[in-house]
Amino acid sequence: MHRIALPSYAVSVAPGALDGLGELVRDAAPAHRYALITDETVARHHAPRAVAALGGRRVDTLVIPPGEAHKTRETWASLTDRMIGAGFGRDAAIIAMGGGVVGDLAGFVAATFMRGIPVVQVPTTLLAMIDASIGGKTGVDTPAGKNLVGAFHQPAAVVVDPELLATLPPNHLRAGLAEAIKHGIIADESHFDEIARAIPRLLGGAPDAAMLTPLIAHSIDIKASVVRRDERESGVRAVLNFGHTLGHAIEMLSGYRLLHGEAVSIGMTLESAAGERAGIAEPGTSGRVRDLLVRAGLPVDRPRAIPADDILSAAHGDKKARAGATRYALPRRVGAMAGEREGWSIPLEDSLVREVLS
Ligand SMILES: NC(=O)c1ccc[n+]([C@@H]2O[C@H](COP(=O)([O-])OP(=O)(O)OC[C@H]3O[C@@H](n4cnc5c(N)ncnc54)[C@H](O)[C@@H]3O)[C@@H](O)[C@H]2O)c1
Ligand SMILES: [Zn+2]
Numbered sequence: 001m002h003r004i005a006l007p008s009y010a011v012s013v014a015p016g017a018l019d020g021l022g023e024l025v026r027d028a029a030p031a032h033r034y035a036l037i038t039d040e041t042v043a044r045h046h047a048p049r050a051v052a053a054l055g056g057r058r059v060d061t062l063v064i065p066p067g068e069a070h071k072t073r074e075t076w077a078s079l080t081d082r083m084i085g086a087g088f089g090r091d092a093a094i095i096a097m098g099g100g101v102v103g104d105l106a107g108f109v110a111a112t113f114m115r116g117i118p119v120v121q122v123p124t125t126l127l128a129m130i131d132a133s134i135g136g137k138t139g140v141d142t143p144a145g146k147n148l149v150g151a152f153h154q155p156a157a158v159v160v161d162p163e164l165l166a167t168l169p170p171n172h173l174r175a176g177l178a179e180a181i182k183h184g185i186i187a188d189e190s191h192f193d194e195i196a197r198a199i200p201r202l203l204g205g206a207p208d209a210a211m212l213t214p215l216i217a218h219s220i221d222i223k224a225s226v227v228r229r230d231e232r233e234s235g236v237r238a239v240l241n242f243g244h245t246l247g248h249a250i251e252m253l254s255g256y257r258l259l260h261g262e263a264v265s266i267g268m269t270l271e272s273a274a275g276e277r278a279g280i281a282e283p284g285t286s287g288r289v290r291d292l293l294v295r296a297g298l299p300v301d302r303p304r305a306i307p308a309d310d311i312l313s314a315a316h317g318d319k320k321a322r323a324g325a326t327r328y329a330l331p332r333r334v335g336a337m338a339g340e341r342e343g344w345s346i347p348l349e350d351s352l353v354r355e356v357l358s
Contacts, residue, residue, distance in 0.1 A: 002217035004224050008154050011134065011224065013217045015209040017161040018046070018122065021053035021095070028157035029118040031093035033058045035083055037106035038097040039066040042124050045167045050097055050122065059095075060086055064102070068256065071101045071141050073149065079109050093118040093156070099125035099172075100132030104150070107138030111153030118156040124164045126176025126212075127261060130183065130219040133158050135227040135237075162209040162216055173207060175261025177296045178243075180215065182268060183222040185289060186239045189335030191218050192292065199295050238344040239337045242329040243268030246353075249314035253306045258299070265298035274348055274356045275330035275338070282333040289334065308357035312350050326350065 002013040012024065025034065036059050038047055043063045051059055062082055064075055083092070096106030096119055103121055110119035121133040139150015165173065177195065184192030198215055201208065223240070230237040247267025251258055258266075272286035293300050302311065315326050325347035332338040339346040 002213070004217065004220050006134070006154070006224055006228060009157050011158040011160060011220055013129075013160040013162070013213060013220065015161065015163045015213055017159050018049055018164065019053050021050060021120075021122070021159055022055040022057065024157055024159055025054070025057070025093065025095070025120055029093040029120050031118065032091045033088060034060070034093055034095055035079075035088060036061045036095045036097060037064070037079060037102060037109065038062075039064050039070075039099075039102050041066045042098045042102065046097065046124060046164055050095065054095075060088075064105070066101070068101055068141065068146075071105050073140055073142065075105060076108055076112075076140050079106070080113060083109070083113060088113070090114045090117065093120065095120045095122060096155075097122040097124060098128070099123070100128045103128050103132050104138050104147070105140060107136075107153055107155070108140055108150055111138050111151040116153065119153065121155045121158045123158070123160060125168055125172055126165060126216070127172070127179055128176075129160045129162070129165075129216055130176065131179045131223060133160075134220055134223045160216060160220070162207075162212040165207045165209070165212065168207075170203070171259060171262075174203070174297050175259040177202070178261035178265040178268070178293065178298055180219045181289075181292055181296065182240075182242055182264065183219045185268065185272075185331050185334050186242050186329075186337050187222045187226070187335065188218075189333075191215075191222060192288075192334050194218065196292055196295070199292075203297060236344060239329050241345070242331065242337070243271055245315050245326065245328050246270050246311060249311045249317075250302065250306060253310055253314055254303060258303070262299050265293045265296075266300055266302060269293060269300040270302065270353075270356050271328050272331055274328070274353050275346075277352055277356060278330075278346075278348055280330050280332065280338045280346060285331055285333050289331075302357055308354055311357060312354060315353075326353070 004011040094110040123129040123133040136154035243264045247264040251263035272289045275281040327345040
């Protein structure tokens with residue numbers, strides 16, 4: 001069992017960890033009653049095991065339809081109303097079992113229900129295991145954009161069971177790998193190399209939980225150490241945005257046909273190439289980034305249907321950009337970020353970025 005400690009909670013990573021959920025909630029989130037919030041797909045595959053693991057505790061399973069389209073205020077309201085209608089009170093706790101959509105949404109229900117009740121995160125996608133479930137960001141989308149309404153609400157515990165990935169579609173596994181590769185680039189070259197070595201076996205068939213476990217634990221450790229240094233995103237957390245300034249723009253302009261991790265893969269390739277061209281990244285950095293993403297079966301080129309100028313203007317509108325310049329979180333090399341003195345984000349001229357996009 002790998003155990004990664006954050007200031008107010010711990011992340012447990014082990015094959016079969018889900019079966020220890022009952023013991024875990026007893027210690028980390030004791031409650032008279034639990035709401036297990038999940039989506040239809042995850043419920044079908046994994047809810048019976050979760051309920052069995054809760055061993056006779058009072059549990060209501062609340063199921064929502066799968067997909068980003070349901071990460072809305074409407075779903076938040078319906079879940080909240082169902083809990084009120086079923087008589088849940090302040091002495092309840094939520095178990096959020098699913099991908100990042102369920103985690104963000106159920107986390108936001110927990111943040112607001114009776115002014116806040118505990119939530120235990122049980123991520124079931126690779127992206128949610130190494131990224132979305134760590135750090136306490138919760139929220140929903142609005143028609144104007146993603147994640148525009150939300151709250152920081154740290155989980156009481158995070159339970160990561162890599163066995164749950166056996167049912168995850170391969171494109172979602174690859175999308176999660178993009179964020180793991182990002183963790184290697186921003187903080188730890190050995191993680192980058194570890195992923196490179198694992199890829200042939202990882203993508204060669206059903207994911208092997210024993211092999212994935214140390215890799216997932218390492219990736220969580222990297223995100224946790226960034227978050228620990230910066231629980232409310234004032235500074236160093238900006239490094240996690242590597243690949244996301246252009247990536248978000250491309251994800252949005254694809255009409256969300258690209259998965260988040262796929263768009264981030266393209267974003268990391270383009271941003272590292274721009275950083276290298278600007279003399280910020282060591283020569284060869286963007287080539288290494290691109291090579292590994294290609295080997296992971298991820299896209300690395302701008303979709304031809306999306307014009308370079310549209311990407312640039314959408315990147316300007318990124319809520320993380322500052323007025324007058326588009327700022328990017330950029331690697332100095334694989335394993336280290338540049339720009340500590342600039343707050344970990346560096347302005348790049350549009351003309352330079354346009355050359356890379358063309
Ligand atoms: N809070 C944060 O810090 C943070 C960080 C990154 C991303 N996010 C959010 O995460 C969301 C994306 O998360 P995601 O990629 O996990 O998407 P997701 O939750 O939509 O899950 C992807 C799909 O896989 C299915 N699925 C999940 N687990 C499965 C399993 N074990 N077996 C079979 N199918 C399974 C789901 O039903 C869904 O259809 C976005 O809304 C994003 O904003 C949040
Ligand atoms: Zn991301």
